[in-house]
Amino acid sequence: MGVLSSSRRALWHCAFPLLLLVVCSTAYSQLSDDTLRSLPKPGSDFDIHEGKILSPILQTRVPGTPGSTAVLNHFASFFRTALPDWTLEFQNSTARTPVSGDKEVPFVNFIAYRDPPWAAQGDSGRLTLVAHYDSKLQPEGFIGAIDSAAPCAMIMHAMRSIDSALTAKWNEIDAQGHAGLDIDENTGIQVLFLDGEEAFKDWTATDSLYGSRSLAEHWEQAYYPAMSPFRTQLSSITLFVLLDLLGSKSPTIRSYFPTTHWAYQNMARLETRLRELRQFKSAPDNGEGGGGCTIQDDHLPFLRRGVEVLHLIDFHTGKGFPDVWHTMDDDAEHLDIPTVEDWATLVTAFAAEWMDLEGYFQPAPSAAAALYSRKTEL
Numbered sequence: 001m002g003v004l005s006s007s008r009r010a011l012w013h014c015a016f017p018l019l020l021l022v023v024c025s026t027a028y029s030q031l032s033d034d035t036l037r038s039l040p041k042p043g044s045d046f047d048i049h050e051g052k053i054l055s056p057i058l059q060t061r062v063p064g065t066p067g068s069t070a071v072l073n074h075f076a077s078f079f080r081t082a083l084p085d086w087t088l089e090f091q092n093s094t095a096r097t098p099v100s101g102d103k104e105v106p107f108v109n110f111i112a113y114r115d116p117p118w119a120a121q122g123d124s125g126r127l128t129l130v131a132h133y134d135s136k137l138q139p140e141g142f143i144g145a146i147d148s149a150a151p152c153a154m155i156m157h158a159m160r161s162i163d164s165a166l167t168a169k170w171n172e173i174d175a176q177g178h179a180g181l182d183i184d185e186n187t188g189i190q191v192l193f194l195d196g197e198e199a200f201k202d203w204t205a206t207d208s209l210y211g212s213r214s215l216a217e218h219w220e221q222a223y224y225p226a227m228s229p230f231r232t233q234l235s236s237i238t239l240f241v242l243l244d245l246l247g248s249k250s251p252t253i254r255s256y257f258p259t260t261h262w263a264y265q266n267m268a269r270l271e272t273r274l275r276e277l278r279q280f281k282s283a284p285d286n287g288e289g290g291g292g293c294t295i296q297d298d299h300l301p302f303l304r305r306g307v308e309v310l311h312l313i314d315f316h317t318g319k320g321f322p323d324v325w326h327t328m329d330d331d332a333e334h335l336d337i338p339t340v341e342d343w344a345t346l347v348t349a350f351a352a353e354w355m356d357l358e359g360y361f362q363p364a365p366s367a368a369a370a371l372y373s374r375k376t377e378l
Helices: 035-038 066-082 145-177 210-220 259-275 337-355 366-376
Strands: 011-013 087-096 105-112 126-132 188-194 237-244 293-295 308-312
Touching: 011 126, 035 237, 035 259, 066 087, 066 105, 087 210, 105 210, 126 145, 126 337, 145 188, 145 237, 145 337, 188 210, 237 259, 237 337, 259 308, 259 337
Parallel strands: 126 188, 126 237, 237 308
Antiparallel strands: 011 293, 087 105, 105 188
């Protein structure tokens, strides 16, 4: 991830106060306490050795290497097996890097989305959840667990967790007929796992963000049919939620953009409610919040083209990024698994609320029912 000196990512100063930034969004129903309690739990998803979601990502995955291909195949296998109603796409590009000479390095962005079954092309705005999946070339053998294997796994867990409820909602609407639906009810959801975020040598405008720069440019020119509610694939992104450097204990997440401060507040509200309901395993952070700057990351090519961004990155004032950042200690053993699991739950709740899924989750079993179930299995 980003850096803070001439050889590191710069911080861009923003001159707006955050006290005037409540921007209203599409109305949707808040999740009930019962629904928050019933959200699927991670189970063994994030076991660093055998977890079916996280462990396959915990390897070096420099663009154009076998590790990168293996992780890309893991994403594709997961979605095809666990989320068969999703559409998968791959966006390819090549670029020369400061260390590749005349050789073009391949970059592959993984894209998965699901729209309402009745929606035509260009009808659906999409909540878009994003993380980069590449790892740094140096130091040799760098894993990048918080940067960004764990964020990829959090998103995968969240999408699997809401998929059945999404199906139930859309089946109900389909059965009742969908004539006269407004644009909100055509909302879809999308996942981007971006390649080539990391610099190969030193962070510059050209040695960084290879995948996101290519995809944003491509989607800006990817037009939908005439008369569609959304003109291009880029404009159909209703919110670009970027997860990065998540998985260390006691993270601090700031609000960076005035037009999405409401989304930041909604996520904070969900965190508070989940803690009060004792659905979180980790301790709360130190309470630092607010804004004042933005950090160079995969959102920038999209932000510059007018996409609304919610940037979820762990950054402490006076300290910077997590201690393990860009060191060999950013490995599986240094992940704080309770924090990882809580992030997965929070992203699940945020996506479920955005997709207006209240009432479509299966209720959590009561304590008595769970006890009975365990007894009958003995």
